[in-house]
Amino acid sequence: MSTELKIFSICLDASIVDAMQKIDENKKGFLIVMDNEVVVGTLTDGDIRRAIINGHSPQSNISDIFVHDFTYVKSTDSFNHIIELFKDTKVKFIPIVDDEMRLCNVITKSNLHTLLLQDIPYDAFYPFNVLDDSLLEHEIYPRPWGYYKTTLLNKYCQCKIIRVNPHGVLSLQLHHKRDEQWIIVHGKGVVQIGDEIFEARPGYSFTIPRETIHRLRNSSDSESLIIAEVQMGEYFGEDDIIRIEDEYGRTNC
Structure with a gap:
């Protein structure tokens, strides 16, 4: 996994406080949950807030609170498929994985809009994190x-x-x-x-x-x-x- 992707990923055995710190570092509000090299789910700052409200300790494991049923695409999927998935207003980011569910990339809805409006061709391995999403504002x-x-x-x-x-x-x-x-x-x-x-x-x-x-x-x-x-x-x-x-x-x- 590239260094750029590590800021978006967290190990399955990490604590909630570890996840909070990592989300604070990446400034994106989400993490991709990994079991060894395999993507197994997602975790957002909203998931963490709800867990703490429901009585989970910040020291408890994220395995109890991460989302198992998550939206993802394969690196071979079409750009049109990604556009369709983002039509769901609840989908703010999508992990891009290979056939073994290893993380290849992450694309956000803001990334999608920036690609379209700046006429940048889609590539599953494009460094989306370098896009200037402020151009949308x-x-x-x-x-x-x-x-x-x-x-x-x-x-x-x-x-x-x-x-x-x-x-x-x-x-x-x-x-x-x-x-x-x-x-x-x-x-x-x-x-x-x-x-x-x-x-x-x-x-x-x-x-x-x-x-x-x-x-x-x-x-x-x-x-x-x-x-x-x-x-x-x-x-x-x-x-x-x-x-x-x-x-x-x-x-x-």
């Missing part, structure tokens, strides 16, 4: 006109949900390194692309090539204007927003 960023939240970011594109407050207006701007597609989801407004002005209503979509000035305005007195934005190009940083005009006094910095 995006903050909501406030702006003078409203806010935006990134929903997807990879090397091909960035997708955002943008909400513009009543009478809010994005700066007149352009981008050097990306094209954009806007889809109006809710509300009404006005879109400027180049020298042309368009009405914006739910279901309308607009293509904005790079180097083209554009702006979005919410024309409602009371309703938010919500759009889905898809950026395509080689760079998606906020410093590729070149502001021509801005009602809030912002610059390109």
Whole structure:
């Protein structure tokens, strides 16, 4: 077993306190229970909490509390099979084993999402623990006109949900390194692309090539204007927003 996998495994004869310490070290909330080199079950921090509540001593053996009936896949199973298993909301991680039930790898639901969204080909022996699962977590960023939240970011594109407050207006701007597609989801407004002005209503979509000035305005007195934005190009940083005009006094910095 590789060193990387040892942080996820624990021997069948270990104590509950040993398991607690190991879960604290791996920061994943679970362990794979091993009898010699064979995977025999799983153990989560939730299993441990329930055991202690039910009167088990922290010094008692994990053999009394680990889960025998657990979800696993073989290293030869397809990626589609793994996707199907993760549709069960109770399944947060899956041991990957060989034909002798020896541990080959462990994949978590966050790993699965990161593989899909970052377009990384599945390999049962891929070092999933090196994946940056924080890429799945995006903050909501406030702006003078409203806010935006990134929903997807990879090397091909960035997708955002943008909400513009009543009478809010994005700066007149352009981008050097990306094209954009806007889809109006809710509300009404006005879109400027180049020298042309368009009405914006739910279901309308607009293509904005790079180097083209554009702006979005919410024309409602009371309703938010919500759009889905898809950026395509080689760079998606906020410093590729070149502001021509801005009602809030912002610059390109």
